[in-house]
Amino acid sequence: MKQNIKICFIITLLSLLILPAFVSYDASADKTNSSLGTQLNEILTDKRLSGAIAGVSVRSGSTGELIYENYGETRLTPASNMKLFTAGAALQTLGPDYRFTTELLADGELKNRKLKGNLYLKGKGDPTLLKEDFEELAQSLKEKGVHNIQGDLIGDNSWYDDESLSKDMVWSDEDNYYGAKVSALTASPNEDYDSGTVIVEVYPGKQPGVKADVRLSPISDILKIENHAKTVKSDEKAELTITRKHGSNKILIEGEINEDSSRKREWIAVWEPAHYALDLMKQSLLQAGITFKGETKLSKAPDDATLLIEKKSMPLSDLLIPYMKLSNNGHAEILVKEMGKVKKNEGSWDAGLEVMTDFLQEKGLDTDEMRLRDGSGISHVTLIKPNQLSEFLFTVQNESWFDPFYRSLPVAGDSDRFEGGTLRYRMIDTTAEQIVHAKTGSLTGVSSLSGYVDQNDGLTFSIILNQFVEDEIKDIEDEIAVVLSTYKEEK
Structure with a gap:
């Protein structure tokens, strides 16, 4: 009896020595495919995951069978992997051909090339x-015969509610492009379509000692530049910051830029996106030779206002490319509010998230087991299980809208920005290149990658890493994806 106890003690001691002290994977992994499990478990012993939670879920792409999981049933913060749910819900609720509209309306008569009333940009x-x-x-307005506006130029952003920042937005993110305010009336600086932002470029002055040269794209009168940056010699230390003062449209340029530097460029979120769009409309009217006597302001257009011009956006199936490939937070939140507006006649996060919840329930997911707070995943409060994400990815393969959904995912190692997206520099020259199609995600202490392995019978997978303290651990996700890309399902 004493000998048996001694043997048990030795076995227990040996097992404790073999098991890593920082256990970053759980016992559930042992219940899955042994070869795959061995490889993935080894990756998850990376010391950078010490004290962290590594959620991994892998399913057969053909049957949906769970073939590997590690903390798959643990609720974790998904970061931008939340956009997968938002994209699917939008495709089903709005449809791949759905287009946003922008309207020009009037509340007066057009006579002798004069609009005797107000012009509304809705x-x-x-x-x-x-x-x-x-x-x-x-230009279209001028072609309709309007050369002079007797009233005001009025912006109408009442399509959505007044809540312009999601519940869990960190205040320090508000001047960054990824934290831009959500507005029904907004504008983007270029074809990345970061709505509600302006591009700020800082160039060195003509010689050391002079102020840096600051340029805006597009130029807007509502933005004020406070330039404290100076040009310094090429061998001097230089550190430049571009920020926006909280609660204002004042952009602060501070620090130094070397005389031989090319430029520094930032996308800065404006404080009032509707005023920003309205100012661009005002500039365009004047450039077209259309004058007006009144003010520019925000107000709701009368219900009986006359529609003069309607402009439609690209279809949702095309909008998904910059949204998913470049991980555009603003698009996600607009889609949430638009779903609320279309289905519940309320352009709010609450209404839109209700629509998304209903959609996920229809897809067989238990929404009582998750917490949804926004559409982009910028919230640290959102919680989703990796097994739920991998199940969702498997389920939607049968949807009529799956092709544009799949096409919108970043492709590993594809150098084309609008193909590879946020994966264009990852997994290059590996077996995962061009094989893994997946959505990335990043927050402080959060990194995620969920999508498809398009080889053999295929796989759906979700990797959600939480509570790590290292600056960069995405190579761990890449290692997992490479292993998955070589996996051959047992027959």
């Missing part, structure tokens, strides 16, 4: 409006 959520779109609207 936004209905289009996040893709560029300066040239406002110019096109102005």
Whole structure:
């Protein structure tokens, strides 16, 4: 009896020595495919995961069978992997052909080339409006015979509610492009379509000692530049910051830029996106030779206002490319509010998230086991199980809208920005290159990658890493994806 106890003690001691002290995977992994499990478990012993939670879920792409899981039933913060749910819900609720609209309306008569009343620019959520779109609207208005506006130029952003920042937005993110305010009337600086932002470029001055040269794209009168940056010699230490003062449209340029530097460029979120769009419309009217006597302001258009011009956006199936490939937070939140508006006649996060919850329930997911707080995943409060994400990815393969959904996912190692997206520099020259199609995600202490392995019979997978303290651990996700890309399902 004593000998048996001694043997048990030795076995227990040996097992404790063999098991890593920082256990980053759970026992459930042992219940899955042994060869795959061995490889993935080894990756998860990376010391950077010490004290972290590594959620991994892998399913057969053909049957949906769970073939590997590690903390698959643990609720974790998904970061931008939340966009997978939002994209699917939008495709089903709105449809791949859905287009946002922007309207020009009037409340007066047109006589002798004069509009005797106010002109209204009504936004209905289009996040893709560029300066040239406002110019096109102005030119179309002139072609209709409007050369002078006797009243005011009024922006209407009432399509959505007044809550412009999601519940869990960190205040320090508000001037960053990924934290831009959500507005029914907004504008983007270029074809990345980061709505509600302006591009700020800082170039060195002509010689050391002079101020840096600051340029905006597009130029807007509502933005004020406070430039404290100076040009320094090429061998001097230089550190430059571009920020926006909280609660204002004042952009602060501070620090130094070397005389031989090319430029520094940032996308800065504006404080009032509707005023920003309205200012671009005003500029476009004047450029088209259309004058007006009144003010520019925000107000709701009368219900009986006359529709003069309607501009439609690209279809949702095309909008998904910059949204998913480049992980555009603003698009996600606009889609949430638009779903709420279309299904519940309320352009709010609460209404939109109700629509998304209903959608996920229809797909067989237990929404009582998750917490949804926004559409982009910028919230640290959102919680989803890796097994739920891998199940969702398996289930939607049978949907009529799956092709545009799949096409919108970043492709590992594809150098084309609008193909590879956020995966264009990852998994290059590996077996996963061009094989893994997946959505990335990043927050402080959070990294995620969920999608498809398009080889043999295929796999759906979700990797959600939480509570790590290292700056960069995405190579761990890549290692897992490479292993999955070589996996051959047992027959």
